[in-house]
Amino acid sequence: MEILKIINNNIISSLDHKNREIIVMGRGIGFGKKVGMRIEEDKIEKIFRMEGKGEAQRFEDLLSEIPLEIFELVTEIVKNAKTYIKDKIQESIYLTLTDHINFARERQRENIQFHNPLLYDIKRLYKKEYRVGEEAVLLINERLGTDMPKDEAASIALHFINARLGNDLPETINIAKLIQSTLKIIQYFFGIELEEDSPEAEHFLTYIKYFAQRVIGGEMTQAQDEVIEQVVTERYHKSYLCVKRIADFIKKEYEIEVSSSEILDLTIQIERITKG
Incomplete structure (x- = not known):
């Protein structure tokens, strides 16, 4: 590998075998060197490959400061x-x-x-x-x-x-906020405090995490069965009303329509945790 750019005495940039820019770190790896010279491989401590050219440039700028x-x-x-x-x-x-x-x-x-x-x-x-x-x-x-x-x-x-x-950080924060809001709505609707230590609670919290990720990430399940939908909404009516409130909140706050398949799955999960 050849030196593409010297960021400081300890950090340089180069190209890998696929001609992608990489950041190379090592004590004194850039000291006394010039662009185009070979990198001393025994001094390499860490190689970083950023996702894109813009990200690599941001990384270089940050490391120089x-x-x-x-x-x-x-x-x-x-x-x-x-x-x-x-x-x-x-x-x-x-x-x-x-x-x-x-x-x-x-x-x-x-x-x-x-x-x-x-x-x-x-x-x-x-x-x-x-x-x-x-x-x-x-x-x-x-x-x-x-x-x-x-x-x-x-x-x-x-x-x-x-x-x-x-994800990018704003999306991750939105996921965390949606988890927080969903749990608050459930607890307020049923007048309960969700336990945290039981296997059932752990399973439910995991489900809510992935539910929020699918909603914010636009990857909701879309399968639909009208017979199952009718049974679930009638048998678990209170849980269904709670989920509708969650779906209304999501539509208002994030302008996202929750799919009927996600609504049914969440209804069943809420029924289990509140009746278990």
Whole structure:
């Protein structure tokens, strides 16, 4: 591989065998080098492949502006995260998380307080990602001498949820908000508090997560059976009315029409959890 661009002494860009731009990191890998020279492979510590040219350029710009210690910290956080999150984590996590931590540190320096309204729901619904966020906050505070609150654990978790699902951050936040709103409607409608520790509750919360992902992602199931629909709406009438309220909320808030198939599935799930 040849050097395409020297970002700093420790980070350069190059092209892989498919002529795609890559970011190459290693201590002193760019020191005393010039564009066109061969990369010393024994100095390569990490190679990053961004999804597109625009993303690669954003990554380069960010790396040229921030201290190396923050990027090394992000690399360690991602490495630790992979022990909990077994799904594929997109390389974009290095870009988004580096940007986030750098901004969070600046916010702390200016004494700007931050509260994440999704803290409780992320902690409850995305336990693995939240644990990654908790450990990341401990590491950040230790290495950077900051005092970031637990809300940052939820924000960092959101970046990992986003990198796992392949969404952009606004879409991931919308999914989390829809989960939150759906659970609130169910609890208010039935006058109950949903338990969290039972296998039934765990199954239901998992279902709600994927329901929200399908709705926001535009991937709702469309199968329809009029006979089953009539049986379900008559037998589970109260649960059906609750789901209709959820569907009305989604249409008003997100301008998305929930399919009849999703309505029926959610009705059955709510009936099970409220009557179980």
